[in-house]
Structure formats: structure tokens, C-alpha cells
Amino acid sequence: MKQFYQIHPKDTVVVALQPIPAGTVLDVDGKELTAVNDVPPGHKIALKEMKQGEPIIKYGFPIGTAARPIQRGEWVHTHNVKTTLGELLDYTYTPDFHELEAIAPRSFQGYRRKDGKVGVRNEVWIIPTVGCVNSIVKQIELQSQQFLTPELDGIFCYTHPYGCSQLSGDHVNTQLALAGMAHHPNAGAVLIVGLGCENNTMEQMKKVLGEYDPERIKFMICQESEDEVEEGVRLMEELCRYASQFRREECSVSDLVIGLKCGGSDGFSGITANPLVGAFSDLLVAQGGTSILTEVPEMFGAETILMNRGKDRQTFEKTVDLINNFKKYFMRYGEEIDSNPSPGNKAGGITTLEDKSLGCIQKGGTAKVVDVLSYGQPVSQKGLNLLQAPGNDLVASTALAISGAHIVLFTTGRGTPFACPVPTVKISSNTALSQKKSGWIDFNAGQLLEGRSMRDVAEEFFNFVVEVASGSKRAKSESLDKRDLPIFKDGVTL
Known part of the structure; x- marks a missing residue:
């Protein structure tokens, strides 16, 4: 070496x-x-x-x-x-992007839903509108395991502490997050459970949801039921029966939406794991697929590269707003814009936020930026998208799922066991980590430092992700607890 x-x-x-x-x-x-x-x-x-x-x-x-x-x-x-990072800056649009050469899309085995969307898992989800019913949905999840069939990949509840005593933006964020989960195609069916007196009422949630299939999504208000667990289990039996009708079928990888995230980075992340994910993203986009890059504070110092890759001036302006609005969020609380990197990042060799950001954005490959999404906004344009979310691993990865990511690719130099609501594939930046934490790490990008070419490793990695999407392989995090729903919060709690 x-x-x-x-x-x-x-x-x-x-x-x-x-x-x-x-x-x-x-x-x-x-x-x-x-x-x-x-x-x-x-x-x-x-x-x-x-x-x-x-x-x-x-x-x-x-x-x-x-x-x-x-x-x-x-x-x-x-x-x-x-660091030389400033606060709010003025930017000039200097387009600097190229069109990727189109590639005939490969296929994977996915679940085609009745609305035309495609999922990579066929799970049944229980989503509380408010944290007060977390214990109830856990009981419903436990007692509903009797309805598992070979056609179902699991039954899961997603608990959170929100849905009441929230104001303005926080209230909206919670509703958007829950709606994004309810519409996610990895869920074959969904039970939404409320208490009855929360300010995130079921009527409000239905308005935020918009159109939905009443066979696929059902609702329950605990205060209106004599035995809420019994009623919930009865509804889950119907939902599991509905979801069990779906079978895997051949789908185009152009239907895939993949989230791009890093955490516990080290000095190798920007050399191996992040560029590998960037190469994957380019391969996916070239085949008509979609990738989403987030962690806005870890774009600070590298933002002009992304801005100039915007497909047009409107996308450039949206990227400027994405960056400056997140800086204003820091400033409102009197925090330094360069509060990153973390102690673990520094121990691994990352010195400044610019150092971290330039390594972080490698995950976005070289494709042009086609759209910029606000928190909770569903992805609608194929290609590379940017998403408003913080750097926090759990919140950002969940934000990717809420916006429609089927799988999250998570690069790391130090390792982490967490799982978000969708398969969370861990890619190590170095071989030592992949060997030490073989129960966490799915793919070793450290082999790029050992003589293998990016072209060969990227092809192998792309095939691996297709296998995960097809269900023939599972992300190691899928065997761990993924029953939390971290939602982005910014504001007063009553």
C-alpha cells in the first residue's frame, strides 16, 4: 500500500x-x-x-x-x-456542468404499486400522529406479527415525540414527515394512529396526505375506541392481507431513488467512499434514475461547485437560498457557521468545514443539479437533487426517506450501526473498519487504496445496490432496530 x-x-x-x-x-x-x-x-x-x-x-x-x-x-x-468561511455571501451563476452520457437502464426486482410507484421492500408500517400513542403503536406492532406472510418483509411502527405542542414550521415539518412516510412505496400498507386531542389532528393529516388509497391507508383515533390495541390489530390484519397481494416484478433502475449521506467521516472518506458513491450516482442518473444529496451544513465551503452545476438560473437561485437560509438558521441561535467538523472527524484527519464539505459533496458525482427540495418535499424530477436537511445522521437519513429515497447509501470512516426507515447501506472508507465492524459495514471502499480501479469497484458496488433493491441481499442495518422517526425541529415547544 x-x-x-x-x-x-x-x-x-x-x-x-x-x-x-x-x-x-x-x-x-x-x-x-x-x-x-x-x-x-x-x-x-x-x-x-x-x-x-x-x-x-x-x-x-x-x-x-x-x-x-x-x-x-x-x-x-x-x-x-x-477556516475562511463567512456568513451570508453573494453568489454569481457561472454554469459549470456537463450532460452525462445516457446508458440503457438495467433492471431490478421491485414492487409495483397501484399508483405506479415502485418499492424495494413490501412492509406494513404503523405511524403515530403524536408521540402520546407511541406505547400503543408498539403494542399493535408486537401483536400484529401474527399476520406476517412470506410476501411481507416486515411490520414496523415508527415512533417520535412530536405531533402536539408544536408551532408553525415545526408543526408543518411533522405533518410533512408523516405524510412522506405514509406515501412511501416501500410500505405496502400503512396504519395511521392518533390520540384525539393533539393539535396534529387526523383531519389535518388527511388534508396533508391528499389523495390516498383507502385499502392501503387506514386510520384510528385511540380516544374513540374502547380497546385501541384490539382495534388496531384488527385493522392491521386487513392491511397485511392487502399488502400480501404484491409480488416482486421486473422494474427499471430508472425507477430507483437513492439517498446519499455520510457520517463519522475520516481523512479517507473524500478519497474512497464518497467518490465511490458519486460514481454510483452518476451511473444511476445516466440510466434515468434519481439521487438525493443532503446535509446542507456540510456543503458550506463547497457550495459554489453545486450552485454552478445547477441546470439553470432558477436551480442556481434555489441552491443559493438553500445555503443562505441554513446559515440564517445557525445565526438565529448564535451558533458559528463552522461549528463542524465533529471531534471524531478531526481525529480522523478532517481539519476544517471546507475540508469536510469538499469531501462530502463527492457523493453527488458530476451530474448537473436538477432540483432543490425543501424539507419533507417529495422528489419529482429524475437526476441529482439537493435536499434541505441538517448533517445529523438520523435526521438527515430519515429526511431522505421522507422525500422518497428507497435506499440510503451511507459512507463512514469510523462506523455506525444506525438504521433509518429504508435500507441503509454502510460503505467504509477504509479496509480496517470493514474488517473490525463487519457486522455494520456492507461494502468496503478501502479497496480503492489497494490497487483496484474506480471503474471496477463502482461496477461491483452498483450491482450490489441492485441486489439490495431486489431483496436478494439485505443491508446489515436491516437486522437492527429502525423503529424511530427523527424529525427536523426548529422552534418553540409549548
């Missing part, structure tokens, strides 16, 4: 691929570079002397400036680098 990796020819740093002790002499394009300090794997080494205030280039873009003079061969990290 190589000792270091230079991502872009313009970079003024290289990334250590293994521990490099002080005094180690590296051969960089035929020139000797002596490590001044011990450098951990995933961390950066200066290729040249840098004056205080001089930009530090990684991925071909600045990730910050030198906080003090930096020697050639010195370890480059938080102790000698500072």
Missing part, C-alpha cells in the same frame, strides 16, 4: 495512508519530502512551505488558510489551519 495520496495536482498537501513517523522520507514525484512530525493515517502533510494566511489546497480547492507559517513536510491540521 502506498504511504500517501495526492487527490488533485493543484493540492499543496498529501494525505497519509498509513502512520508516517517523523523523519520518514517520502518520494513525491521524484522529489524527497521529509516528514517533520509523526502524521496519523488520514491526516495531511504539507508539500511546500506556506506563509501565514496562505491558502491550503486539497481536492483542488482551498480548505482554509495557514494560521501560522507551515514548514514543508509538516503535519497540517487544526493546530496550524483556520
